[in-house]
Amino acid sequence: MAHPAGPRHADILAAPHLAERPNSPAELSQIPANVYPRGAARNSDEVLEVGGVAVDELAQTYGTPLFVYDEADFRSRCSDMQEAFGPHGRVHYASKAFLSSEVARWVDSEGLSLDVCTGGELAIALRAGFPAERIAMHGNNKSEDELDYALESGIGHVVLDSMYEIERLDRLAGARGVVADVLIRVTPGVEAHTHEFISTAHEDQKFGFALAGGKAMDAVRAVFATDNLRLVGLHSHIGSQIFEIDGFELAAHRVLGLLADVVAEFGLEKTKQIEVLDLGGGLGISYIPSEEPPLVADLARSLVDIVRRESERLGLPMPAIAVEPGRAIAGPAGVTVYRVGTIKDVDLDGAATRRYVSVDGGMSDNIRTVLYDAEYDVRLANRLSDAPAVVCRVVGKHCESGDIVVRDCWLPSDLTPGDLLVVGATGAYCYSMSSRYNMAPRAAVAAVRDGQARLILRRETVEDFLSLEVDPT
Numbered sequence: 001m002a003h004p005a006g007p008r009h010a011d012i013l014a015a016p017h018l019a020e021r022p023n024s025p026a027e028l029s030q031i032p033a034n035v036y037p038r039g040a041a042r043n044s045d046e047v048l049e050v051g052g053v054a055v056d057e058l059a060q061t062y063g064t065p066l067f068v069y070d071e072a073d074f075r076s077r078c079s080d081m082q083e084a085f086g087p088h089g090r091v092h093y094a095s096k097a098f099l100s101s102e103v104a105r106w107v108d109s110e111g112l113s114l115d116v117c118t119g120g121e122l123a124i125a126l127r128a129g130f131p132a133e134r135i136a137m138h139g140n141n142k143s144e145d146e147l148d149y150a151l152e153s154g155i156g157h158v159v160l161d162s163m164y165e166i167e168r169l170d171r172l173a174g175a176r177g178v179v180a181d182v183l184i185r186v187t188p189g190v191e192a193h194t195h196e197f198i199s200t201a202h203e204d205q206k207f208g209f210a211l212a213g214g215k216a217m218d219a220v221r222a223v224f225a226t227d228n229l230r231l232v233g234l235h236s237h238i239g240s241q242i243f244e245i246d247g248f249e250l251a252a253h254r255v256l257g258l259l260a261d262v263v264a265e266f267g268l269e270k271t272k273q274i275e276v277l278d279l280g281g282g283l284g285i286s287y288i289p290s291e292e293p294p295l296v297a298d299l300a301r302s303l304v305d306i307v308r309r310e311s312e313r314l315g316l317p318m319p320a321i322a323v324e325p326g327r328a329i330a331g332p333a334g335v336t337v338y339r340v341g342t343i344k345d346v347d348l349d350g351a352a353t354r355r356y357v358s359v360d361g362g363m364s365d366n367i368r369t370v371l372y373d374a375e376y377d378v379r380l381a382n383r384l385s386d387a388p389a390v391v392c393r394v395v396g397k398h399c400e401s402g403d404i405v406v407r408d409c410w411l412p413s414d415l416t417p418g419d420l421l422v423v424g425a426t427g428a429y430c431y432s433m434s435s436r437y438n439m440a441p442r443a444a445v446a447a448v449r450d451g452q453a454r455l456i457l458r459r460e461t462v463e464d465f466l467s468l469e470v471d472p473t
């Protein structure tokens with residue numbers, strides 16, 4: 001069925017984030033370098049290639065929806081981060097953004113450390129042979145089993161998040177006859193300018209010990225009073241998808257302020273065991289071409305300067321600076337390939353029309369649009385089109401009207417069922433937050449590099465679902 005660009009399509013919707021109408025089909029088919037993996041481009045057949053592999057081949061081999069990770073891109077973001085922080089830096093990849101054994105091996109071979117926040121993430125990391133001593137465990141409600149698994153595995157440190165946990169980990173470490181290295185997660189009261197659900201350092205939330213009111217200092221006293229915990233660092237994480245460096249700077253100043261209080265109460269010698277300041281993750285990425293996050297190098301320079309200056313002032317050796325990027329490493333390295341299934345023009349009030357393009361995934365592989373009002377860039381990937389652009393909404397196949405992948409976008413008016421759409425920057429928090437809603441099997445994940453593709457997570461199957469069923473006895 002033909003879907004011409006009827007005049008009513010044009011500019012119908014004053015969608016707040018809809019970019020200007022592309023000037024030409026050529027502009028509409030561009031692959032914005034700041035959103036897609038490094039080196040993603042159209043090949044001589046006009047098909048989008050990632051890591052040297054054409055997405056139509058990938059869709060043919062592995063099916064859709066499909067996550068595709070560009071290994072070289074992922075690795076280069078690891079090494080850029082490491083290089084930016086230099087000898088003072090300890091870069092932990094936040095595995096919640098996306099984890100599989102293969103990804104853990106990339107992180108390991110790039111020399112980064114790894115953050116996990118559940119026993120499940122730890123199990124994948126260990127399965128991959130990730131060195132336990134370079135793993136840190138987070139979480140506001142780690143179970144006793146998870147804490148004990150961390151101790152049994154000999155991970156580097158645990159980031160403590162509550163008074164209960166101080167007591168629990170001390171007891172569990174004592175029972176194993178070990179002393180566990182710990183960091184205290186501090187809530188520095190910095191309002192990160194990001195979505196409320198992903199902002200984590202204002203006081204009214206579940207993570208960490210607030211600096212305000214002395215809770216963080218109470219936690220320091222409590223850890224110092226244990227027999228089986230060794231306080232080796234302070235931690236703060238102010239939120240995610242942050243574009244302004246000043247939030248990180250303010251948090252660093254406040255955490256260093258706590259360090260000064262520790263010196264005042266416990267003296268210089270005792271405080272010297274606090275050898276790492278972990279300033280968390282949170283650096284933003286470009287989901288759409290108009291977004292430009294700060295440079296990692298600028299963030300690193302600024303944080304290193306603050307920490308150096310303040311620690312000198314306190315008479316302490318320069319602590320290591322840990323950071324925990326997840327999105328900034330995995331996000332731009334991944335894209336999602338969908339196949340268009342149906343296209344429908346829906347008349348709206350005011351005589352406007354909205355074109356709904358339904359793809360074969362949706363909120364089960366990308367909940368971020370619905371959850372955070374996240375924006376994405378989407379391109380027709382299997383061919384070039386010289387048709388004019390129309391405003392579209394890319395939606396999934398789930399039984400939910402909010403099942404939206406890209407709320408407002410421009411796509412060629414000759415889009416047709418069977419076409420492939422690629423959504424950029426889906427490498428972080430899409431697969432890892434995926435669900436089986438409507439018993440949709442989780443998508444497959446492929447890695448591409450130097451023109452070669454391989455599966456790193458197979459597609460879920462109905463047999464996987466059935467294997468969980470318990471028959472009546």
Ligand SMILES: Cc1ncc(COP(=O)(O)O)c(C=O)c1O
Pocket residue numbers: 094097115138200237239240241280281282283324325326327328428
């Ligand atoms: C403690 C902690 N560290 C690191 C991260 C990773 O954040 P991002 O992916 O925004 O870098 C998160 C998630 O926000 C987190 O909660």
Ligand SMILES: N[C@@H](CCCC[NH3+])C(=O)O
Pocket residue numbers: 096198240241368372428429433
């Ligand atoms: N899951 C979130 C961010 C929270 C990260 C973990 N604290 C996202 O998709 O943006």
